[in-house]
Amino acid sequence: MKTPFADRRDRMELSMTPMIDVVFLLLVFFVWTSSFEIPEFDLPSAIAQPPDGRSEIQSEAESVEPFDEIVVRLMIRDATPMIEFNGEFVADVRVLKSTLQAIIAIGVQPPVIIDPDDEVTMNFAVKVYDAARAAGADRVLFAADSVP
Amino acid sequence: MTPMIDVVFLLIIFFLVSSHLARQENHLPLDLPVASSFDPVNPEKAPLTISVDTKAQILIAGNVVADSGLSLIFADLLDRTGEDAAIRIRCEGNVQYRFVEPILREAALSGVTDAAIAVREEPAL
Numbered sequence: 001m002k003t004p005f006a007d008r009r010d011r012m013e014l015s016m017t018p019m020i021d022v023v024f025l026l027l028v029f030f031v032w033t034s035s036f037e038i039p040e041f042d043l044p045s046a047i048a049q050p051p052d053g054r055s056e057i058q059s060e061a062e063s064v065e066p067f068d069e070i071v072v073r074l075m076i077r078d079a080t081p082m083i084e085f086n087g088e089f090v091a092d093v094r095v096l097k098s099t100l101q102a103i104i105a106i107g108v109q110p111p112v113i114i115d116p117d118d119e120v121t122m123n124f125a126v127k128v129y130d131a132a133r134a135a136g137a138d139r140v141l142f143a144a145d146s147v148p
Numbered sequence: 149m150t151p152m153i154d155v156v157f158l159l160i161i162f163f164l165v166s167s168h169l170a171r172q173e174n175h176l177p178l179d180l181p182v183a184s185s186f187d188p189v190n191p192e193k194a195p196l197t198i199s200v201d202t203k204a205q206i207l208i209a210g211n212v213v214a215d216s217g218l219s220l221i222f223a224d225l226l227d228r229t230g231e232d233a234a235i236r237i238r239c240e241g242n243v244q245y246r247f248v249e250p251i252l253r254e255a256a257l258s259g260v261t262d263a264a265i266a267v268r269e270e271p272a273l
Contacts, residue, residue: 021154025158025161029161029165032165033165033168039268039269040180040189040238040266040267040268041183041186041187041188041189041266041267041268041269042186042187042189042190042236042264042265042266042267043183043185043186043187043264043265043266043267044187044263044264045237045252045263045264045265074245116245117245118244118245118246118249119244119245119246120244120245121241121242121243121244121245122181122200122239122240122241122242122243122244122245122248122265123181123182123241123242125181125245126181126182126183126241126265126267127181127182127183129183129265130183130184130185130267133185134184134185142249142252144249144252144253144256145249145253
């Protein structure tokens with residue numbers, strides 16, 4: 001004669017296997033569908049303009065109209081990355097960003113041209129590029145020499 | 149009946165998931181620059197991904213490409229995709245700009261105007 005307790009235990013053990021099956025299936029499903037990659041995003045760049053105009057900006061002797069286009073030069077001095085904006089050195093990216101914000105607040109929308117020197121790392125170049133975009137500049141461009 | 153349905157269900161899930169995985173781009177693990185003003189990824193666009201690895205080699209589809217070979221590749225890209233030609237540059241953050249500059253220059257000269265730089269989201273502080 002079975003006690004009610006034993007009866008209940010019997011049923012529980014019976015239903016265990018399908019439950020494990022389903023749990024296992026769900027586990028496999030979620031492990032497969034989840035991706036362990038850090039998501040990547042696209043920073044739209046740089047060469048939306050024909051190359052003729054862009055590539056000549058390098059020459060420093062050029063007399064630049066105040067808000068014709070803003071050239072930000074990046075360089076490495078004594079292993080520290082430096083930002084040169086409008087002929088003057090800027091302390092860091094935040095200062096550059098607020099300066100650009102102030103310019104854009106006037107209501108002009110000049111193209112901002114980022115001209116990194118050869119040795120500048122992409123980390124820094126992209127940081128400045130990002131700051132310029134975050135300041136609200138519509139067109140931020142990377143400068144490239146026309147001849148290697 | 150039930151075991152058959154189980155197996156069929158399992159197969160459906162398997163093929164769904166494996167097709168999903170196949171669509172994911174196989175890419176080189178790189179330490180990308182970080183940025184905060186990125187655009188959402190447009191899944192309709194299928195840009196040509198160009199990687200620049202730690203040794204400053206330019207890789208396209210797993211093959212090392214010399215600077216001089218880029219113009220041919222861009223010409224071919226324009227032939228195949230026409231107006232929609234787009235490139236996406238995945239570069240190691242520590243690589244110097246001079247290794248990436250040729251890619252931008254060749255793309256501009258070839259007429260590929262849609263270029264993007266792959267970035268990671270800036271970690272919240």
